[in-house]
Amino acid sequence: MALLSSPETSQEVPLPPEIRAKASVGPVKTPRILRWLDFFLSETLRNAPPEELVRHRVLVAAACFMLVLAMLYLVSTLFSPYSPLPGIAGVLYLAILVAARKARTLVVPAVIMLVTLTIGFLGGIFANKTNLEGGVHATNMLLPAFAVYLLGPRRALPFVLFLVVVMDVVHPLYVLRHADSTDPAFSLARFWVRHVMAGIGFLGIWGISALHSTARDAAHHSLERALQKLRASELKLSSIIESTDDIVVALDPEGRLLVANSATERFHRLMVGKELELGQTLFRYSKPERIQLWRSRLALVREGQRLRYEEPYEARGSRIVLDISLHPIFGETGRTVGVTLFARDITQRKEAETRLGEMHRTLVDVSRQTGMAEVATGVLHNVGNTLNSVNISTTLVTDRLRRSRVTGLAKAVGLLRDNLPELPTFLTSDSQGKQLPPYLIAVSDELVEEREGMLKEMQALAQSVEHIKSIVSMQQKHARSAGAVEQVDVPQLIDEALRLHAVSFERLAIRIVRDYANVPLIFVDRHKLLQILINLLSNARHALVDSEQEDKCLRIHVERSDDGERLRIDVTDNGVGIAPENVARLFTQGFTTKKTGHGFGLHISALAAEEMKGKLSCNSPGPGQGATFTLELPVKGETA
CATH class of the missing domain: 3.30.565.10 (Histidine kinase-like ATPase, C-terminal domain)
Structure with a gap:
């Protein structure tokens, strides 16, 4: 096992390219164009949540785009009669960028942007004497949608109502006052109907945008609640896994490390002298023969078998014996999607068993020397058998904990990991995902039941000890009576x-x-x-x-x-x-x-x-x- 292998006598197994790439990648680098946009944002706006930061960047991008258009239009006036409007618009767009650089919220830059666009809209429909119906152009419908996007439905409503009044009242009255009614191409009824429909269109666009914004906010809140539940579930799961001093590891089917508790990390530092890295194979620093043995065991577990074995390890002059269990994790299709590894340090237990054997042999020799070999060997053998039962009873307590609780939690980790890309949907919509939080609650109830079971096993252990006393007592009596x-x-x-x-x-x-x-x-x-x-x-x-x-x-x-x-x-x-x-x-x-x-x-x-x-x-x-x-x-x- 790589977690326990000595680096001085081992060879390194290279990681697969995709895992090595993931392990070497640092923080995600922001694209250059986004860094340019962020330059025009204040620090407060740059540090906004992701969904708000997108809105800030869109505003800056729109201001830059409109500023470029204004400058191009201003250049074109050099070859035509001069108009001050492009210059005024350019100044306003620059004001938007300056305000965004200093603002703590998006309100002021957004209002300047909407006012500028509204002025341009009004200038276009009132200044054009030849095209009286320019105000009903489809592109003007972007104004209400943009207002809702930048300010939200409530703050955008005054702008939309102002546009409706202009389209349905002010502009028609202006046209009636200044238009040439003798023009055969001009129809007052058609003109009025189109403007009324344009005003209704403004309100409709505002309503649809408001509905979209409301739905988006609701989805965002739902996502936040799901993430909070997920974080709470992960915290409970992590607390349970971290509460044990045993090694707990989750692996992918190829044996690469996915999850490890702090006990595993401490053990890895103790045995190898290096930090544990996610994505590495468990035998990254192992000898070739141990790598081959591990691969054969991993292949058996991938086929659905459970393995349990004891294995010694040498590290820094000390010998450690681990009781290791390997369990497959099955996906929804029944295919093995991962492996869990649990290991417990049983070095002290093995040393105690060795000392017990030595004591057994020593006492037999002493008894033989004193002429009481028959009685002594009987006592020692009977006590030894019962002591094995005592050892089994103590092992049963740990086996119950390992079997019933940690394995189930490992499967829960597997479910979370399998559905990580769509975790909020999995927790709120999937039948298994909905059951995961209640399952974590049920773990606490199971701990109470396990405690009762362990108390019963301790009572059985006490009976075994009493039996040992009885064996010794009966053998002593046997020396005097039948x-x-x-x-x-x-x-x-x-x-x-x-x-x-x-x-x-x-x-x-x-x-x-x-x-x-x-x-x-x-x-x-x-x-x-x-x-x-x-x-x-x-x-x-x-x-x-x-x-x-x-x-x-x-x-x-x-x-x-x-x-x-x-x-x-x-x-x-x-x-x-x-x-x-x-x-x-x-x-x-x-x-x-x-x-x-x-x-x-x-x-x-x-x-x-x-x-x-x-x-x-x-x-x-x-x-x-x-x-x-x-x-x-x-x-x-x-x-x-």
């Missing part, structure tokens, strides 16, 4: 033994089949029987783990013998099996078929069975065909 006998429900005791292995069975996908007949309660040493059952289940688990069976099955059968005198317990697995020459030696002290075994478990279990007037035996068809361990106990002193 041990206490009590009435025991055998199927119930088997279920208790199974519960001590439940987490490991579930993690290893071992299927448990219970086949309990209706058997009576028997009087037996409860703790001795429990230790025998725990040892048999532990051996079956190891046999299944070492086998290549896809369907790993553990079957427990309880029945009463045909003569009714004995109770029979069969523990059958379809694991690695036992060679015929080893079956007879299984219960000999020190004999084991496991590389890390001590050969005490089955020996002590056989002795305990004999002490309870019972018998422990084994049968196996051969290697690769599983095995069956049978415990027979007398049914004496039974009660109905």
